[in-house]
Amino acid sequence: MLVVSNIDLTSGLRIIKPSEFLDSSDKGFVINVNSDYRYLKVGYYVSLHAEILGNKVIPSSEDIIDSSRTPIMLLRAERAGIATLPFIVTDSVKKIISELGLPVVVFAVNPFISDGYETAKNKSALYRAVKSLGMNYKFDVCAMPLKGEMVTVKSFFGKAQTEDKEIEAISSKVFDLFKIPICKLHIQRVDGKAYLNGLQPIKEKQMPKQDLELISNEITLISQQGEHLSV
Amino acid sequence: MSRIACFVEKYNFSDPREEAALQNFKHAAEESGTEFSFLFREDIADIPKYNAVFIRATTDPLFTAYIVSKTAWELGLKVIDDPESIQICANKVHQYELFEKYDVPRIPTMFIDRDELHHKKNQPNLPETWQTRRH
Numbered sequence: 001m002l003v004v005s006n007i008d009l010t011s012g013l014r015i016i017k018p019s020e021f022l023d024s025s026d027k028g029f030v031i032n033v034n035s036d037y038r039y040l041k042v043g044y045y046v047s048l049h050a051e052i053l054g055n056k057v058i059p060s061s062e063d064i065i066d067s068s069r070t071p072i073m074l075l076r077a078e079r080a081g082i083a084t085l086p087f088i089v090t091d092s093v094k095k096i097i098s099e100l101g102l103p104v105v106v107f108a109v110n111p112f113i114s115d116g117y118e119t120a121k122n123k124s125a126l127y128r129a130v131k132s133l134g135m136n137y138k139f140d141v142c143a144m145p146l147k148g149e150m151v152t153v154k155s156f157f158g159k160a161q162t163e164d165k166e167i168e169a170i171s172s173k174v175f176d177l178f179k180i181p182i183c184k185l186h187i188q189r190v191d192g193k194a195y196l197n198g199l200q201p202i203k204e205k206q207m208p209k210q211d212l213e214l215i216s217n218e219i220t221l222i223s224q225q226g227e228h229l230s231v
Numbered sequence: 232m233s234r235i236a237c238f239v240e241k242y243n244f245s246d247p248r249e250e251a252a253l254q255n256f257k258h259a260a261e262e263s264g265t266e267f268s269f270l271f272r273e274d275i276a277d278i279p280k281y282n283a284v285f286i287r288a289t290t291d292p293l294f295t296a297y298i299v300s301k302t303a304w305e306l307g308l309k310v311i312d313d314p315e316s317i318q319i320c321a322n323k324v325h326q327y328e329l330f331e332k333y334d335v336p337r338i339p340t341m342f343i344d345r346d347e348l349h350h351k352k353n354q355p356n357l358p359e360t361w362q363t364r365r366h
Contacts, residue, residue, distance in 0.1 A: 039292050045324065052328040065292045065318060071275075072301045079305065089275045089298060111293035140272055140295055 001223055002026055002055075004046050005033040007182075007204055010216045013223055018042045022049050030057040031219060033181050035204040037064045038114055058179040067178040067199050068114065070107045070142040074196070080177045082170060083195045085188065087144040091134050093126050096143045103146040105188065106130065107198050110139035114200055117186060119146050144197060148190035154202055154211065157181050157218040161211075166194040174199065182207075182215065235260055236270035236281040238299045240288040253287065270299070278302050283309040291321040 003013050004021045016026070018034070022045060030050040034043030037059060044064050050057035059067070066072045071089045078084045088099055089109060096104055103121040106129040108114070118133060120126035133141045154161045158175025160168050167187055174185060174196065186198035207215075237256060244250045253269070260267035270277065270284070272295050278284065284303040290296045290312045297317055303310040312320070319325050323342075330337040 040322075048325060049328070052325075052332055062315070062318065065297070066301065069292075069298060069301075071298050072305075075302060075305055089295075090273050092273055095273060109295070109298065140275075140298075 002028045002030045003033060003219055003223075004030055004050075006042060007033060007035055007207070007212065007215070009033070009219065010209075010213055013219060018046050021046055025053060027053065027055060030055050031181065031222065032057055032059065033215065033219065035182060035207070036114075036201045037180060037183075038068050038201065039065050039111070058181065060179070063178045063180065067180050067183070068201075070109060070198055073178070073199050074142070074144075076177060077174065077196050080173065082173050082177070083193065085144040085147075085190075085195045085197065087142055089140045089142050091130065091137050091140050093123070093130050096126060096130070097123065100143060100145050102126065104143045105146045105150065105186075105197055106133055107142045107186075108133040108139070109142050110135055115203075116200075117150075117198055119150070121146075144188075146188070148188050150197070151187045151189055151194075152184055153187065154184050154207075155180075155182075156211070156215050157222070159214075159218070160185065161214075164194070170194055170196050181218075232264065232266050233283070234266045234268070234281045235283045235285055236268055236274075236278065238270045238284055238286045238288055238296060240272065240295070243287055256285070256287075275299060275302065278308070279306055281308060283311075285311050290317045292318055 002016060004016045004018055006018050009015055032043060032046045032050065034046065037043040044061060047057050047059060047064055048061045051061055066076060071087065074084045074087055088096065090096060103119060104126065105117055105119050107117045112135065113133060118129035120129045130141055131137065151167065153167055153171065155171040155175065158172045160171035162168060170187060171185060180199070182202055183199050184202050185196065188195045188197050237253065239253065243253060257267045275298065278299065284299060286296050286300060288296045297314065300310050300312060300317055301314045304314050319329065327337065327340050
């Protein structure tokens with residue numbers, strides 16, 4: 001098993017730096033642990049390089065792309081039985097209001113904004129959100145109704161940092177589907193039920209030492225159990 | 232009757248030759264008994280209404296065209312360009328690694344990052360062709 005990571009993990013395992021792996025022809029099951037898996041970032045190229053070498057790797061380059069594009073992430077999640085809310089992809093405020101009403105949650109659908117979301121409770125706030133997240137209407141946004149409370153949790157190998165059982169279950173299912181080792185999940189709680197709204201990277205500075213220990217422990221566990229993860 | 236959606240962006244209609252080509256596609260589809268509609272980014276929710284999607288806008292995993300392609304693919308529609316082709320063809324590093332893997336004749340190529348750029352500029356092995364890695 002090869003662990004490729006740009007993060008200073010405490011694991012006793014040998015950690016290969018992405019730059020070293022990208023220059024290698026190392027064979028084996030690759031766990032790509034990165035703080036940013038977006039398309040064209042180093043995390044993406046590690047998975048791509050592993051695939052071209054014929055290695056099994058988590059996450060796959062396809063899942064990296066799909067999980068970072070909110071509408072695709074939600075479509076695949078819904079089809080895998082994960083609770084989601086209806087969403088639309090558009091750059092039109094009128095369309096959002098006519099199809100979803102207000103208030104709404106708005107996520108960016110562009111390569112430049114990968115952190116956070118905006119909520120809009122009235123028309124002027126929605127115009128501001130669509131303009132900023134759509135980068136002056138150059139890109140679409142992904143909007144869904146805001147019916148409850150937004151919760152953001154860190155997820156490490158599918159284990160959410162929360163006591164909420166329903167959110168734990170969503171985190172586990174999202175990992176089964178996309179195999180993204182490190183991410184944060186934006187979840188909406190409506191009348192006691194949890195709905196997946198977004199998946200985004202966690203910046204390394206947002207991961208304190210205890211997070212790195214949790215990640216390291218998960219990697220150690222996987223190495224002890226063998227390559228049980230289906231790829 | 233089969234229904235084909237042709238995904239386009241506004242810029243596809245700014246060049247008269249491109250617009251004429253799109254109208255030719257429409258004409259050819261309709262002559263063969265297929266309904267043909269242009270699908271713009273605000274119509275993405277309509278994808279399930281079609282049997283197939285043909286993408287004319289720039290295909291790149293970072294652009295709306297990928298959302299359209301993957302949505303259609305996930306819903307079981309026929310789609311050109313399919314998402315895997317977009318993933319490969321939009322990325323020169325990906326293409327070159329596959330050329331190497333399958334021994335496709337290729338021009339010697341090296342990939343350099345921003346940090347290596349200054350050093351590389353001082354090397355006297357010009358002329359050479361430079362391209363960004365994204366397209």
